[in-house]
Amino acid sequence: MNPGPVLPLAAVEALAREAHAAQRDKAGRPYVEHLRVVADGVRAGGGDDEQIAAAWLHDAVEDGALTEEWLRDAPLTDRTKAIVLALTKRPGEAKEAYAARIRQTPGARLVKEADLAHNADPARLAVLDETTRARLAAKYATMRALLGL
Numbered sequence: 031m032n033p034g035p036v037l038p039l040a041a042v043e044a045l046a047r048e049a050h051a052a053q054r055d056k057a058g059r060p061y062v063e064h065l066r067v068v069a070d071g072v073r074a075g076g077g078d079d080e081q082i083a084a085a086w087l088h089d090a091v092e093d094g095a096l097t098e099e100w101l102r103d104a105p106l107t108d109r110t111k112a113i114v115l116a117l118t119k120r121p122g123e124a125k126e127a128y129a130a131r132i133r134q135t136p137g138a139r140l141v142k143e144a145d146l147a148h149n150a151d152p153a154r155l156a157v158l159d160e161t162t163r164a165r166l167a168a169k170y171a172t173m174r175a176l177l178g179l
Contacts, residue, residue, distance in 0.1 A: 037105050039079055039086075043069070046086040049095035056166075057157045064148055065089070071144030081137045084113035088141055092118045113138045117145070129176035143179055146170050 053061035069085040090096040116135035132138045150170040
């Protein structure tokens, strides 16, 4: 349980922006642009504040921007923390197990759907070389299928 108040969305966004400030995506763009698009996608998909907070933080633990210990103690709801952890890929984890965890975690599927939508955006992929573009398109299509999207 989370005793006390939770961070407002503006604070979660600021924290995510700071944590990922030096990070770039595969196309060399600031990584925080991806986080903003995913959060906007969750909002547009009817997601609530807990899911939007998770969208801002969905890659923070996986990318090493924040630690699991930080997340455990953070002033966030248990549901937001569970979604972030569900979306955190583990080393050597099978994609089927990853997808199953997302499907079993309330609220996580919408966040992953918004993440995949931005990752697979043709305009975003267009700047990558053909081999990388094809590999990523196949990866994202497989995950969408495993999630039933």
